Amino acid sequence: MEDMQKEFRKLVTIDEAKGIIERMDIRPGIIEVNIENASGYALAQDVISDVDVPPFSRASMDGYAVHAADTYSAREDRPVHLNLVGSIPAGINPDIHIKRGEAAEIATGAVMPSGADAVVMVEHTRIGTSLSVHRPVSINENVMHAGTDIMAGERVLRRGTVLGTREIGILAAVGKMAVNIYGLVVGIISTGNELVRPGCKLDAGKIYDINSFSISAGVKQCGGTPVLYPAVRDDRTEMMEALREAAENCDIILTSGSTSAGSGDVMYRIIEENGTVLAHGIDIKPGKPAIIGIVFGKPVFGLPGYPASSLTIFNEFVAPLIRKITGKKEERIRTTARLAVRVRSEGRSQLLPVGLVRGWAYPIEKGSGAITTLSEADGFIEIQQSVEMIEAGEAVDVTLFGEIETPDLLFVGSHCLGLDALIDTANLRIRVINAGSSGGLVAIRSGIADIAGVHLLDESGIYNIPFLERFGIRNAVVVKGYLREQGLIVRKDSTIRGFEDIIHVRVINRNTGSGTRVMTDLKLRDISRQRGIPFEELTASMSGYHTEAKTHSAVASAIRLGKADAGVGIRTVAELNGLKFIKIADEEYDFVIPIKLLESREIQIFLRALRSYEPSEKLPPGLRTYERTGEIVRIS
Amino acid sequence: MEDMQKEFRKLVTIDEAKGIIERMDIRPGIIEVNIENASGYALAQDVISDVDVPPFSRASMDGYAVHAADTYSAREDRPVHLNLVGSIPAGINPDIHIKRGEAAEIATGAVMPSGADAVVMVEHTRIGTSLSVHRPVSINENVMHAGTDIMAGERVLRRGTVLGTREIGILAAVGKMAVNIYGLVVGIISTGNELVRPGCKLDAGKIYDINSFSISAGVKQCGGTPVLYPAVRDDRTEMMEALREAAENCDIILTSGSTSAGSGDVMYRIIEENGTVLAHGIDIKPGKPAIIGIVFGKPVFGLPGYPASSLTIFNEFVAPLIRKITGKKEERIRTTARLAVRVRSEGRSQLLPVGLVRGWAYPIEKGSGAITTLSEADGFIEIQQSVEMIEAGEAVDVTLFGEIETPDLLFVGSHCLGLDALIDTANLRIRVINAGSSGGLVAIRSGIADIAGVHLLDESGIYNIPFLERFGIRNAVVVKGYLREQGLIVRKDSTIRGFEDIIHVRVINRNTGSGTRVMTDLKLRDISRQRGIPFEELTASMSGYHTEAKTHSAVASAIRLGKADAGVGIRTVAELNGLKFIKIADEEYDFVIPIKLLESREIQIFLRALRSYEPSEKLPPGLRTYERTGEIVRIS
Secondary structure, eight states, X not given: OXXXXXXXXXXXXXXXXXXXXXXXXXXXXXXXXXXXXXXXXXXXSXXXXXXXXXXXOEESSSEEEEOHHHHTTOBTTBOEEEEEEEEEOTXXXXXXXXXXXXXXXXXXXXXXXXXXXXXXXXXXXXXXXXXXXXXXXXXXXXXXOTTSSBOTTOEEEOTTOBOOHHHHHHHHHTTOOEEEEEEOEEEEEEBOTTXXXXXXXXXXXXXXXXXXXXXXXXXXXXXXXXXXXXXXXXXXXXXXXXXXXXXXXXXXXXXXXXXXXXXXXXXXXXXXXXXXXXXXXXXXXXXXXXXXXXXXXXEEEEXXXXXXXXXXXXXXXXXXXXXXXXXXXXXXXXXXXXXXXXXXXXXXXXXXXXXXXXXXXXXXXXOTTOSHHHHTOSEEEEEOTTOOEEXXXXXXXXXXXXXXXXXXXXXXXXXXXXXXXXXXXXXXXXXXXXXXXXXXXXXXXXXXXXXXXXXXXXXXXXXXXXXXXXXTOOSEEEXXXXXXXXXXXXXXXXXXXXXXXXXXXXXXXXXXXXXXXXXXXXXXXXXXXXXXXOHHHHHHTSTTTTOEESSHHHHHHHHHTTSOSEEEEEHHHHHHTTOEEXXXXXXXXXXXXXXXXXXXXXXXXXXXXXXXXXXXXXXXXXEEOXXXXXXXEXXX | OTTSOOOOSSOBOHHHHHHXXXXXXXXXXXXXXXXXXXXXXXXXXXXXOSSOBSSSOEESSSEEEEOHHHHTTOBTTBOEEEEEEEEEOTTSOOOOBOOTTEEEEEOTTOBOOBTOOEEEEGGGEEESSSEEEOXXXXXXXXXXXXXXXXXXXXXXXXXXXXXXXXXXHHHHHTTOOEEEEEEOXXXXXXXXXXXXXXXXXOOTTOEEOOHHHHXXXXXXXXXXXXXXXXXXXXXXXXXXXXXXXXXXXXSEEEEESSOSSSTTOHXXXXXXHHEEEEEEOBSEESOTTOEEEEETTEEEEEEOSSHHHHHHHIIIIIHHHHHHHHOOOOOOEEEEEEESSOEEOOSSEEEEEEEEETTEEEEOOSOTTOSHHHHTOSEEEEEOTTOOEEOTTOEEEEEESSOOOOOSEEEEEOOOHHHHHHHHHXXXXXXXXXXXXXXXXXXXXXXXXXXXXXXXXXXXXXXXXHHHHHXXXXXXXXXXXXXXXXXXXXXXXXXXXXXXXXXXXXXXXXXXXXXXXXXXXXXXXXHHHHHTOOHHHHHHTSTTTTOEESSHHHHHHHHHTTSOSEEEEEHHHHHHTTOEEEEEEEEEEEEEEEGGGTTSHHHHHHHHHHHTTTTOTTSXXXXXXXXXXXXXXXXX
């Protein structure tokens, strides 16, 4: 590796990174496996048959072994008569010699007896005191000779062949129970103080380790053998020991996290001191802080910590390398779509995750910190560094993550737990993009979404309807949905009894523009009027009024963790977090649907499901349908 | 199942068989697996998140947690100064409250401290006696709120979703270490007295069990869980017990063999007596004798015994069923090609295996008894029952067995062990179709083959060259290959010393037209002349002269098994069979190559490899190059 160029704290281009990887000298391991477990792997050896297939000349039909010459005069109405001298089942070596004028019964696959040179099919014979043969056979007819399928000494499979059902069949045919395959043992080490293994308890400040498992699944799909090491803390010694152990036992090491140029950039230094950093930073979004190097003598890839970035860099750079070694085929499919909205480039190459609906590609813009960025995307488009902008409507090439299941409907909007129950009732394939109420309205306006889910409150006290005009949406209707109980969320032991009490405790507020925030402010204005204190003065005196949480969950989480004492949110979230809920009002969660889709089969099914909800039975606690559920409000 | 129509000893059409399978009530098993082993399977449950992701509001950048309002006046040249009150690493629940005018250092992924509502990126700050902030941030900037990615209570994955890297990532993200997947346990039972497990010794009359392993690999590829039972003998009790055991432990049972309508048709009767036969015989080639039924309460598919038929019926009827249940995607790819030769239909539907080369599809006609039928084919064409003939040149749809690796060259001809060594030296992808010398010449004439390998002897004593004219081949040359030692093959303890001795023992002869047969007859004519006996009289007196084996291996096998005492063949085969070899002559193994390809890069590489063989080092024993090797003989 000495001749390789060191790339030092200087971003490399995608092509440079691929060049560096191509020049890495990676030796696959050779593993002996039983043929039952060999499917999908590439052979690490030529396979030479030690045996003939078939190993002996055999009957290929049920019938009678004969001398062909004895049958030449046989006719349907003038049979030849032969002496029956025995019967040969499959699986034995017959001790019979067939003389002229003789025949022996023989089963398919049985060894041809000496003397005989053909088999008469049972259908062309009759049995009496002797065997009547009613049709002639020629020499070798219905006989499969030894080695006609495979000859001993023949190379039946070549090194590098990927083993499928047919190749496994060939291996069995020549009696090979074990073969050498190329295996690539890939060590996976996630780093981060905050990581906890799924299935374990999540203490405050901790998150579950995602990358170990998503990357492990990726390694398997590429034919590699993943070895998961326990996640290590951002500790120099701990990380070095993990790398040393992995280098001893694996062919390649993948780490995730601890790669950025910030204060926690331990990985870079460890590789630098115990090997070679070949590249630090790839000019690509997401995933810029990737490292490529050699550590303790083994190739190492430092993937970013964010799951979406980590998986993207794995797919783009590491997966092709593993597949090249294991011989697993690339499973990616490409398609073409029109871009639904204008996309601006950010001055570096970008793999932009997109969803697909009816031939349109819409960017998934949750940021690389979100795992749902990937699960809501169907694939990605590659934006070259030189491209400044792609206009809405332009054709783009989409690399799919897998086979696409076109959804019946695309929902964009505020997430609501009632939606899952509604989708099950409708039994439609609805792709749900959680983008908030405003995100839903924008998606309706741009023509991407089929349904938006919204709960926005106007200062006049009216839900949702005024916002269509405000967002410039014509040609869509509001379909009234269900009511969601809203109220105070406090800890179970809290002494807070009603809304007025929150003025004196640490609150966590919702973001400006959210329905909950508008409702909170309406209530606070009531209090300011009752007490004769100006609204601004009242809120300035409140601890935390200006702390804006973007989700109901963030409100509940701050209260659960003791960082605030009260907030406003929905009952469902309070109960899921084990918190107390004091109801204040009902919020109206509605759907916005383009008029042109209203009569479509899918929307009709959706609306039927919505209207069937009257008993509210399937809705989670805190949600209920009411007399307006399913009402269509047209905006004039 | 009671309402299903019994199909009794009457062939059903392909569509009828598929209809019967569709109406079968097959219940998949539900299996709990660790997410490390869940990749590729379909979820048997909805997955509802118990946690928010992220579980708390966190910094999405390395930087400083602040009150956004404190930074509003910050400018590059006029920083705001804040008091540094602590540092928050990832993974802990910070016990800090940030007051106005204060800031705390915070790592990416760390919990936001109470009070703070934004994070200033480290790049926009400087540290002195206090923290200087050089750019304003807005509320929530660089903060990811609890539940923005996934909310507790949210359904993150729906039942039926096939788990890929992204879905495994989602499961890890919400802390699920184990999930329920749909599993289908498929019992596999091969039947036949002659079957031996690969890896074991092959006694006379026995063959290796192929179907258990090829079908097992197929079940795995479809997402099923194969359970291999030991092969059972063609014995009623043994088979019934095996079926009973499999029915207890599996969701579906696949048997192979014992299904034909002949004497060994035990399977049919067992199913009939212990369940229901839904179909016996499908109108399809290969694979007619398939059985579909219910036995001991479980669905059973009786596949044919021949490996190629067995795998074809599995792929066509069983694989789609398993995939439907497990959710595994179909991996078949279709392409279009021109048929290289005319194909006649046989009055029933046919799945005809074909190889592909440069856009042409050529039928592989080794018969369903050969396992190499499938390994030499790239896919198959479906011929409808109503079609009588497809002309050469017609476009046909080919269903591929897997991804295609277009070979550099197509070799058709007589198999020779020297070829493997030659291919390795050339390092070309050469597809080898073993079709005998005549098959090779026919393939050259029809324009399919790029190289034919031939060793045909003319009665004049000249090898190969005269046969081009005889086969009507113009525009091709003979390239001299290597010499193969030919001689007598006898058992090690044989007293035979020379060719003349074979007149008095049991011989096994080669087929008329083979080079070896011509040489044998030339030698026998010498003897008849020397002794003054007419040739016909001499050969009529020889035991076995009219027994025609089609391969060198068949000759060796007959001798090894004691069914004959001597035969003529090549040294390589004698040695591989542990037999004695007495050299008689050298045979000339040559290549026939179309003139138009002679200057092509691939043929040039092939010829260079051939000519580099002069030391004969890499050739197997019995083969050697000589002064004519690589010589191009043009036929005028």
